[in-house]
Amino acid sequence: MSVFYKDRVCLNVLAKDVENATEIYNAADGHVLIGVLSKQFATVETAVDGMKKFADQIDNAVSVGLGAGDPNQWKFVGDIARxxxxxxxxQVFTGVGYTRAAVNNDETMINCLVSPSGKPGYVTISTGPLSSKEEKAVIPIHTAIAMMKDMGANAVKFFPMNGLATIEEYRKVAEACAKEAFYLEPTGGIDLENVEEIVEIALKAGVEKIIPHVYSSIINKETGKTNVSDVKILYNKLTVLVNKYQS
Incomplete structure (x- = not known):
């Protein structure tokens, strides 16, 4: 089964443990990717072991995460993919080529993290461990997507969006992804209130596949688990939106 509802939208949320992941997967009828952060593991071996335990219960619908977009995790993530x-x-922009070679297939989706630049139509691509400490490298979004394709990426991960704060830049990213037949993954500050507007912009633009990342806003601060009830709300909201644009 495709993780994308009607081949258009798929949620990306975190899970504290395998039990939480299974509950989330069922709540979204399988149209979800479960983020498992590489940062929580000490070695590649323990990461591979741990992620496979998740995979066994959710039809391998695992999204290997950096951890808050941490560029220092790029190689660790790439090595897990081996x-x-x-x-x-x-993955960060500079780590995509390594990761595609490491995973050694065309089936695994790999996103490419770029950040808002402050100028609609342009994105910051200097998101690697060294480049992120230098003067920002800002280029047109269409050029960035072409470079991502060169490296073997499938999607723009636009992070951090800070909710609706960068919405005008996001509109241009969505338009570019639609024109270039590229996936889009809005990330950062997305919650139950703004998710519809963010996803609808991408659907209206004609983006082929959209993966909104909804993280801390739906995590129970006491248990550390993602709220299954919130996942159901999100899934229902996205179902209505997709059906609207499929008609």
Whole structure:
């Protein structure tokens, strides 16, 4: 089964443990990728072991995460991909080529993290461990997507969006993804209130596949688990939106 509802939209949320992941997966009828952060593991071996335990229960719908977009995790994530082939991998701009070669397939989705630049139509691509400490490298979004395709990426991960704060830049990213037949993954500050507006912009633009990342806003601060009830709300909201644009 495709993780994308009607081949258009798929949620990306975190899970504290395998039990939480299974509950989330069922709540979204399988149209979800479960983020498992590489940062929580000490070695590649333990990461591979741990992620496979998740994978066994959710039809391999694992999204290997950096952890808050941490560029220092890029190689660790790439090395995990040598041993374990998830459905989805998060990666910084400069780590995509390494990761595609490491995973050694065309099936695993790999996103490419770029950041808002402050100028609609342009994005910051200097998101690697060294480049992120230098003067920002800002280029047109269409050029950035072409470079992502060169490296073997499937999607723009636009992070951090800060909710609706960068919405005008996001509109241009969505338009570019639609024109270039590229996936889009809005990330950062997305919650139950703004998710519809963010996803609808991409659907209206004609983006082929959209993966909104909804993280801390739906995590129970006491248990550390993602609220299954919130996942159901999100899934229902996205179902209505997709059906609207499929008609």
């Amino acid at each position: 041993e374990y082939k998830p459905k989805h991998i998060n």
